[in-house]
Amino acid sequence: AQSVTQPDIHITVSEGASLxxxxxxxxxxxxxxxxxxxxxxxxxxxxxxYFSGDTLVQGIKGFEAEFKRSQSSFNLRKPSVHWSDAAEYFCAVGLAGNNRKLIWGLGTSLAVNP
Amino acid sequence: DAGVTQSPTHLIKTRGQQVTLRCSPKSGHDTVSWYQQALGQGPQFIFQYYEEEERQRGNFPDRFSGHQFPNYSSELNVNALLLGDSALYLCASGSKGTDYEQYFGPGTRLTVT
Incomplete structure:
Protein backbone atom coordinates (compact mmCIF):
# COMPACT_ATOMS: atom_id res chain seq x y z
CA ALA A 1 0.00 0.00 0.00
CA GLN A 2 1.10 3.52 -0.67
CA SER A 3 2.41 5.41 2.34
CA VAL A 4 4.22 8.55 3.36
CA THR A 5 6.66 8.61 6.24
CA GLN A 6 7.91 11.64 8.07
CA PRO A 7 10.48 10.16 10.46
CA ASP A 8 10.76 13.19 12.71
CA ILE A 9 7.73 13.89 14.86
CA HIS A 10 9.21 16.99 16.41
CA ILE A 11 12.23 19.16 15.57
CA THR A 12 13.62 22.17 17.38
CA VAL A 13 16.07 24.55 15.72
CA SER A 14 17.51 27.92 16.61
CA GLU A 15 16.47 30.96 14.67
CA GLY A 16 18.88 31.49 11.79
CA ALA A 17 19.90 27.84 11.66
CA SER A 18 19.33 25.67 8.62
CA LEU A 19 16.47 23.19 8.48
CA TYR A 50 6.96 18.43 -7.58
CA PHE A 51 5.32 16.97 -10.65
CA SER A 52 8.22 16.37 -13.02
CA GLY A 53 11.38 17.97 -14.39
CA ASP A 54 13.99 19.63 -12.22
CA THR A 55 14.27 17.64 -9.02
CA LEU A 56 15.05 20.73 -6.94
CA VAL A 57 11.93 22.82 -6.52
CA GLN A 58 11.58 26.21 -4.98
CA GLY A 59 8.60 27.20 -2.91
CA ILE A 60 7.24 30.07 -0.93
CA LYS A 61 8.74 31.53 2.23
CA GLY A 62 12.27 30.56 1.16
CA PHE A 63 11.69 26.79 1.25
CA GLU A 64 13.00 24.32 -1.26
CA ALA A 65 12.75 20.56 -1.63
CA GLU A 66 14.68 17.95 -3.55
CA PHE A 67 13.20 14.83 -5.07
CA LYS A 68 15.53 11.84 -4.96
CA ARG A 69 14.08 8.92 -6.85
CA SER A 70 16.73 6.45 -5.68
CA GLN A 71 15.88 7.20 -2.06
CA SER A 72 12.13 7.71 -2.53
CA SER A 73 12.57 10.95 -0.67
CA PHE A 74 11.38 14.52 -0.93
CA ASN A 75 13.09 16.44 1.85
CA LEU A 76 12.22 20.02 2.65
CA ARG A 77 14.97 22.53 3.36
CA LYS A 78 15.43 26.12 4.38
CA PRO A 79 18.85 27.76 4.79
CA SER A 80 17.88 30.12 7.62
CA VAL A 81 14.84 29.56 9.79
CA HIS A 82 12.73 32.43 11.11
CA TRP A 83 10.66 32.31 14.30
CA SER A 84 7.52 32.58 12.17
CA ASP A 85 8.35 29.22 10.58
CA ALA A 86 7.27 27.41 13.74
CA ALA A 87 4.35 25.24 12.59
CA GLU A 88 3.37 21.73 11.58
CA TYR A 89 4.74 20.53 8.26
CA PHE A 90 3.11 17.81 6.19
CA CYS A 91 4.44 15.89 3.25
CA ALA A 92 1.80 14.54 0.87
CA VAL A 93 1.73 12.30 -2.17
CA GLY A 94 -0.66 12.38 -5.08
CA LEU A 95 -0.83 9.10 -6.95
CA ALA A 96 -0.45 9.08 -10.72
CA GLY A 97 -3.63 7.96 -12.42
CA ASN A 98 -5.52 8.60 -9.24
CA ASN A 99 -5.51 12.31 -9.12
CA ARG A 100 -8.36 12.76 -6.77
CA LYS A 101 -6.78 12.36 -3.38
CA LEU A 102 -3.60 12.98 -1.46
CA ILE A 103 -1.93 10.60 0.97
CA TRP A 104 -0.38 12.39 3.91
CA GLY A 105 2.41 11.86 6.38
CA LEU A 106 1.79 12.32 10.08
CA GLY A 107 3.55 15.65 10.10
CA THR A 108 6.63 17.17 11.72
CA SER A 109 6.19 19.80 14.37
CA LEU A 110 8.82 22.53 14.12
CA ALA A 111 9.76 24.69 17.09
CA VAL A 112 12.13 27.64 16.68
CA ASN A 113 14.23 28.89 19.58
CA PRO A 114 15.05 32.60 19.65
CA ASP B 1 -10.47 37.29 -3.76
CA ALA B 2 -11.86 35.15 -0.96
CA GLY B 3 -10.12 31.90 -0.32
CA VAL B 4 -11.79 28.72 0.83
CA THR B 5 -14.27 29.38 3.60
CA GLN B 6 -15.79 26.91 6.02
CA SER B 7 -18.55 27.12 8.58
CA PRO B 8 -18.97 26.78 11.41
CA THR B 9 -15.55 27.25 12.99
CA HIS B 10 -16.32 25.08 15.98
CA LEU B 11 -19.09 22.66 16.75
CA ILE B 12 -20.00 20.48 19.72
CA LYS B 13 -22.36 17.55 19.23
CA THR B 14 -23.52 14.56 21.22
CA ARG B 15 -23.04 10.94 20.23
CA GLY B 16 -25.74 9.76 17.86
CA GLN B 17 -26.50 13.21 16.53
CA GLN B 18 -26.06 14.36 12.96
CA VAL B 19 -23.93 17.26 11.77
CA THR B 20 -23.59 19.30 8.58
CA LEU B 21 -20.44 21.21 7.71
CA ARG B 22 -20.23 23.72 4.91
CA CYS B 23 -17.55 24.83 2.48
CA SER B 24 -17.31 27.50 -0.17
CA PRO B 25 -14.47 26.99 -2.64
CA LYS B 26 -12.01 29.56 -3.80
CA SER B 27 -13.28 31.69 -6.66
CA GLY B 28 -12.73 29.92 -9.98
CA HIS B 29 -12.49 26.47 -8.44
CA ASP B 30 -14.96 23.71 -9.19
CA THR B 31 -13.79 20.69 -7.18
CA VAL B 32 -14.15 20.28 -3.45
CA SER B 33 -12.42 17.67 -1.32
CA TRP B 34 -13.05 16.89 2.32
CA TYR B 35 -10.47 15.65 4.79
CA GLN B 36 -10.60 14.55 8.40
CA GLN B 37 -7.64 15.45 10.59
CA ALA B 38 -7.56 13.85 14.01
CA LEU B 39 -5.38 15.39 16.68
CA GLY B 40 -1.72 14.70 16.00
CA GLN B 41 -2.43 13.06 12.66
CA GLY B 42 -2.20 14.00 9.03
CA PRO B 43 -5.37 14.64 7.06
CA GLN B 44 -7.33 11.62 5.83
CA PHE B 45 -9.18 11.91 2.53
CA ILE B 46 -12.94 11.52 2.85
CA PHE B 47 -14.20 12.27 -0.66
CA GLN B 48 -14.10 14.71 -3.52
CA TYR B 49 -16.92 16.35 -5.45
CA TYR B 50 -16.98 17.64 -8.99
CA GLU B 51 -19.99 18.58 -11.10
CA GLU B 52 -22.20 17.80 -8.13
CA GLU B 53 -21.06 14.17 -8.04
CA GLU B 54 -18.81 12.26 -5.72
CA ARG B 55 -15.76 11.38 -7.80
CA GLN B 56 -13.73 9.41 -5.33
CA ARG B 57 -14.03 8.27 -1.76
CA GLY B 58 -11.58 7.34 0.95
CA ASN B 59 -12.02 4.67 3.60
CA PHE B 60 -14.90 6.23 5.46
CA PRO B 61 -18.24 4.62 6.30
CA ASP B 62 -21.53 5.56 4.70
CA ARG B 63 -22.30 7.69 7.73
CA PHE B 64 -20.18 10.28 5.94
CA SER B 65 -21.98 11.77 2.98
CA GLY B 66 -21.73 14.94 1.01
CA HIS B 67 -23.22 17.17 -1.56
CA GLN B 68 -22.06 19.76 -4.03
CA PHE B 69 -24.32 22.53 -5.19
CA PRO B 70 -24.47 24.23 -8.61
CA ASN B 71 -22.42 27.13 -7.24
CA TYR B 72 -19.69 24.58 -6.34
CA SER B 73 -20.13 24.96 -2.59
CA SER B 74 -20.30 21.75 -0.66
CA GLU B 75 -21.63 20.16 2.48
CA LEU B 76 -20.30 17.28 4.53
CA ASN B 77 -22.86 15.35 6.54
CA VAL B 78 -22.04 12.91 9.28
CA ASN B 79 -24.80 10.77 10.79
CA ALA B 80 -24.88 8.81 14.03
CA LEU B 81 -21.86 10.62 15.42
CA LEU B 82 -19.27 8.65 17.35
CA LEU B 83 -16.72 9.95 19.81
CA GLY B 84 -14.06 9.02 17.26
CA ASP B 85 -15.51 11.49 14.78
CA SER B 86 -14.06 14.32 16.84
CA ALA B 87 -11.54 15.99 14.56
CA LEU B 88 -10.72 18.98 12.41
CA TYR B 89 -12.60 18.73 9.13
CA LEU B 90 -10.82 20.41 6.27
CA CYS B 91 -12.23 21.43 2.95
CA ALA B 92 -9.97 21.94 -0.04
CA SER B 93 -10.86 23.32 -3.43
CA GLY B 94 -9.20 23.02 -6.78
CA SER B 95 -9.97 23.11 -10.47
CA LYS B 96 -10.47 20.08 -12.68
CA GLY B 97 -7.37 20.76 -14.72
CA THR B 98 -5.14 21.05 -11.68
CA ASP B 99 -6.62 18.54 -9.29
CA TYR B 100 -3.47 18.24 -7.29
CA GLU B 101 -3.19 21.89 -6.46
CA GLN B 102 -5.62 22.22 -3.61
CA TYR B 103 -6.31 25.22 -1.44
CA PHE B 104 -7.46 24.53 2.07
CA GLY B 105 -9.91 26.30 4.30
CA PRO B 106 -9.28 26.88 8.02
CA GLY B 107 -11.34 23.87 8.97
CA THR B 108 -14.23 23.09 11.29
CA ARG B 109 -13.34 21.70 14.69
CA LEU B 110 -15.96 19.08 15.61
CA THR B 111 -16.14 17.77 19.15
CA VAL B 112 -18.40 14.83 19.90
CA THR B 113 -19.25 14.26 23.57
Whole structure:
Protein backbone atom coordinates (compact mmCIF):
# COMPACT_ATOMS: atom_id res chain seq x y z
CA ALA A 1 0.00 0.00 0.00
CA GLN A 2 1.10 3.52 -0.67
CA SER A 3 2.41 5.41 2.34
CA VAL A 4 4.22 8.55 3.36
CA THR A 5 6.66 8.61 6.24
CA GLN A 6 7.91 11.64 8.07
CA PRO A 7 10.48 10.16 10.46
CA ASP A 8 10.76 13.19 12.71
CA ILE A 9 7.73 13.89 14.86
CA HIS A 10 9.21 16.99 16.41
CA ILE A 11 12.23 19.16 15.57
CA THR A 12 13.62 22.17 17.38
CA VAL A 13 16.07 24.55 15.72
CA SER A 14 17.51 27.92 16.61
CA GLU A 15 16.47 30.96 14.67
CA GLY A 16 18.88 31.49 11.79
CA ALA A 17 19.90 27.84 11.66
CA SER A 18 19.33 25.67 8.62
CA LEU A 19 16.47 23.19 8.48
CA UNK A 20 15.81 19.88 6.79
CA UNK A 21 12.58 17.96 7.21
CA UNK A 22 12.52 14.43 5.93
CA UNK A 23 9.86 12.72 3.84
CA UNK A 24 9.91 9.24 2.36
CA UNK A 25 7.21 7.61 0.32
CA UNK A 26 6.33 4.12 -0.74
CA UNK A 27 4.90 3.86 -4.22
CA UNK A 28 5.66 1.89 -7.36
CA UNK A 29 5.91 4.87 -9.66
CA UNK A 30 6.90 8.48 -9.37
CA UNK A 31 4.17 10.26 -7.49
CA UNK A 32 3.30 13.89 -7.32
CA UNK A 33 4.87 15.34 -4.18
CA UNK A 34 3.85 18.19 -1.94
CA UNK A 35 4.81 19.98 1.22
CA UNK A 36 2.18 21.83 3.21
CA UNK A 37 2.46 23.94 6.35
CA UNK A 38 -0.19 24.28 9.02
CA UNK A 39 -0.04 26.99 11.63
CA UNK A 40 -2.15 26.73 14.79
CA UNK A 41 -5.79 27.44 14.10
CA UNK A 42 -5.19 27.72 10.38
CA UNK A 43 -5.69 25.56 7.36
CA UNK A 44 -3.00 23.95 5.26
CA UNK A 45 -0.91 26.13 2.98
CA UNK A 46 0.95 24.70 0.01
CA UNK A 47 4.69 25.40 0.26
CA UNK A 48 5.82 23.67 -2.91
CA UNK A 49 5.13 20.79 -5.25
CA TYR A 50 6.96 18.43 -7.58
CA PHE A 51 5.32 16.97 -10.65
CA SER A 52 8.22 16.37 -13.02
CA GLY A 53 11.38 17.97 -14.39
CA ASP A 54 13.99 19.63 -12.22
CA THR A 55 14.27 17.64 -9.02
CA LEU A 56 15.05 20.73 -6.94
CA VAL A 57 11.93 22.82 -6.52
CA GLN A 58 11.58 26.21 -4.98
CA GLY A 59 8.60 27.20 -2.91
CA ILE A 60 7.24 30.07 -0.93
CA LYS A 61 8.74 31.53 2.23
CA GLY A 62 12.27 30.56 1.16
CA PHE A 63 11.69 26.79 1.25
CA GLU A 64 13.00 24.32 -1.26
CA ALA A 65 12.75 20.56 -1.63
CA GLU A 66 14.68 17.95 -3.55
CA PHE A 67 13.20 14.83 -5.07
CA LYS A 68 15.53 11.84 -4.96
CA ARG A 69 14.08 8.92 -6.85
CA SER A 70 16.73 6.45 -5.68
CA GLN A 71 15.88 7.20 -2.06
CA SER A 72 12.13 7.71 -2.53
CA SER A 73 12.57 10.95 -0.67
CA PHE A 74 11.38 14.52 -0.93
CA ASN A 75 13.09 16.44 1.85
CA LEU A 76 12.22 20.02 2.65
CA ARG A 77 14.97 22.53 3.36
CA LYS A 78 15.43 26.12 4.38
CA PRO A 79 18.85 27.76 4.79
CA SER A 80 17.88 30.12 7.62
CA VAL A 81 14.84 29.56 9.79
CA HIS A 82 12.73 32.43 11.11
CA TRP A 83 10.66 32.31 14.30
CA SER A 84 7.52 32.58 12.17
CA ASP A 85 8.35 29.22 10.58
CA ALA A 86 7.27 27.41 13.74
CA ALA A 87 4.35 25.24 12.59
CA GLU A 88 3.37 21.73 11.58
CA TYR A 89 4.74 20.53 8.26
CA PHE A 90 3.11 17.81 6.19
CA CYS A 91 4.44 15.89 3.25
CA ALA A 92 1.80 14.54 0.87
CA VAL A 93 1.73 12.30 -2.17
CA GLY A 94 -0.66 12.38 -5.08
CA LEU A 95 -0.83 9.10 -6.95
CA ALA A 96 -0.45 9.08 -10.72
CA GLY A 97 -3.63 7.96 -12.42
CA ASN A 98 -5.52 8.60 -9.24
CA ASN A 99 -5.51 12.31 -9.12
CA ARG A 100 -8.36 12.76 -6.77
CA LYS A 101 -6.78 12.36 -3.38
CA LEU A 102 -3.60 12.98 -1.46
CA ILE A 103 -1.93 10.60 0.97
CA TRP A 104 -0.38 12.39 3.91
CA GLY A 105 2.41 11.86 6.38
CA LEU A 106 1.79 12.32 10.08
CA GLY A 107 3.55 15.65 10.10
CA THR A 108 6.63 17.17 11.72
CA SER A 109 6.19 19.80 14.37
CA LEU A 110 8.82 22.53 14.12
CA ALA A 111 9.76 24.69 17.09
CA VAL A 112 12.13 27.64 16.68
CA ASN A 113 14.23 28.89 19.58
CA PRO A 114 15.05 32.60 19.65
CA ASP B 1 -10.47 37.29 -3.76
CA ALA B 2 -11.86 35.15 -0.96
CA GLY B 3 -10.12 31.90 -0.32
CA VAL B 4 -11.79 28.72 0.83
CA THR B 5 -14.27 29.38 3.60
CA GLN B 6 -15.79 26.91 6.02
CA SER B 7 -18.55 27.12 8.58
CA PRO B 8 -18.97 26.78 11.41
CA THR B 9 -15.55 27.25 12.99
CA HIS B 10 -16.32 25.08 15.98
CA LEU B 11 -19.09 22.66 16.75
CA ILE B 12 -20.00 20.48 19.72
CA LYS B 13 -22.36 17.55 19.23
CA THR B 14 -23.52 14.56 21.22
CA ARG B 15 -23.04 10.94 20.23
CA GLY B 16 -25.74 9.76 17.86
CA GLN B 17 -26.50 13.21 16.53
CA GLN B 18 -26.06 14.36 12.96
CA VAL B 19 -23.93 17.26 11.77
CA THR B 20 -23.59 19.30 8.58
CA LEU B 21 -20.44 21.21 7.71
CA ARG B 22 -20.23 23.72 4.91
CA CYS B 23 -17.55 24.83 2.48
CA SER B 24 -17.31 27.50 -0.17
CA PRO B 25 -14.47 26.99 -2.64
CA LYS B 26 -12.01 29.56 -3.80
CA SER B 27 -13.28 31.69 -6.66
CA GLY B 28 -12.73 29.92 -9.98
CA HIS B 29 -12.49 26.47 -8.44
CA ASP B 30 -14.96 23.71 -9.19
CA THR B 31 -13.79 20.69 -7.18
CA VAL B 32 -14.15 20.28 -3.45
CA SER B 33 -12.42 17.67 -1.32
CA TRP B 34 -13.05 16.89 2.32
CA TYR B 35 -10.47 15.65 4.79
CA GLN B 36 -10.60 14.55 8.40
CA GLN B 37 -7.64 15.45 10.59
CA ALA B 38 -7.56 13.85 14.01
CA LEU B 39 -5.38 15.39 16.68
CA GLY B 40 -1.72 14.70 16.00
CA GLN B 41 -2.43 13.06 12.66
CA GLY B 42 -2.20 14.00 9.03
CA PRO B 43 -5.37 14.64 7.06
CA GLN B 44 -7.33 11.62 5.83
CA PHE B 45 -9.18 11.91 2.53
CA ILE B 46 -12.94 11.52 2.85
CA PHE B 47 -14.20 12.27 -0.66
CA GLN B 48 -14.10 14.71 -3.52
CA TYR B 49 -16.92 16.35 -5.45
CA TYR B 50 -16.98 17.64 -8.99
CA GLU B 51 -19.99 18.58 -11.10
CA GLU B 52 -22.20 17.80 -8.13
CA GLU B 53 -21.06 14.17 -8.04
CA GLU B 54 -18.81 12.26 -5.72
CA ARG B 55 -15.76 11.38 -7.80
CA GLN B 56 -13.73 9.41 -5.33
CA ARG B 57 -14.03 8.27 -1.76
CA GLY B 58 -11.58 7.34 0.95
CA ASN B 59 -12.02 4.67 3.60
CA PHE B 60 -14.90 6.23 5.46
CA PRO B 61 -18.24 4.62 6.30
CA ASP B 62 -21.53 5.56 4.70
CA ARG B 63 -22.30 7.69 7.73
CA PHE B 64 -20.18 10.28 5.94
CA SER B 65 -21.98 11.77 2.98
CA GLY B 66 -21.73 14.94 1.01
CA HIS B 67 -23.22 17.17 -1.56
CA GLN B 68 -22.06 19.76 -4.03
CA PHE B 69 -24.32 22.53 -5.19
CA PRO B 70 -24.47 24.23 -8.61
CA ASN B 71 -22.42 27.13 -7.24
CA TYR B 72 -19.69 24.58 -6.34
CA SER B 73 -20.13 24.96 -2.59
CA SER B 74 -20.30 21.75 -0.66
CA GLU B 75 -21.63 20.16 2.48
CA LEU B 76 -20.30 17.28 4.53
CA ASN B 77 -22.86 15.35 6.54
CA VAL B 78 -22.04 12.91 9.28
CA ASN B 79 -24.80 10.77 10.79
CA ALA B 80 -24.88 8.81 14.03
CA LEU B 81 -21.86 10.62 15.42
CA LEU B 82 -19.27 8.65 17.35
CA LEU B 83 -16.72 9.95 19.81
CA GLY B 84 -14.06 9.02 17.26
CA ASP B 85 -15.51 11.49 14.78
CA SER B 86 -14.06 14.32 16.84
CA ALA B 87 -11.54 15.99 14.56
CA LEU B 88 -10.72 18.98 12.41
CA TYR B 89 -12.60 18.73 9.13
CA LEU B 90 -10.82 20.41 6.27
CA CYS B 91 -12.23 21.43 2.95
CA ALA B 92 -9.97 21.94 -0.04
CA SER B 93 -10.86 23.32 -3.43
CA GLY B 94 -9.20 23.02 -6.78
CA SER B 95 -9.97 23.11 -10.47
CA LYS B 96 -10.47 20.08 -12.68
CA GLY B 97 -7.37 20.76 -14.72
CA THR B 98 -5.14 21.05 -11.68
CA ASP B 99 -6.62 18.54 -9.29
CA TYR B 100 -3.47 18.24 -7.29
CA GLU B 101 -3.19 21.89 -6.46
CA GLN B 102 -5.62 22.22 -3.61
CA TYR B 103 -6.31 25.22 -1.44
CA PHE B 104 -7.46 24.53 2.07
CA GLY B 105 -9.91 26.30 4.30
CA PRO B 106 -9.28 26.88 8.02
CA GLY B 107 -11.34 23.87 8.97
CA THR B 108 -14.23 23.09 11.29
CA ARG B 109 -13.34 21.70 14.69
CA LEU B 110 -15.96 19.08 15.61
CA THR B 111 -16.14 17.77 19.15
CA VAL B 112 -18.40 14.83 19.90
CA THR B 113 -19.25 14.26 23.57
Missing amino acids: ELRCNYSYGATPYLFWYVQSPGQGLQLLLK
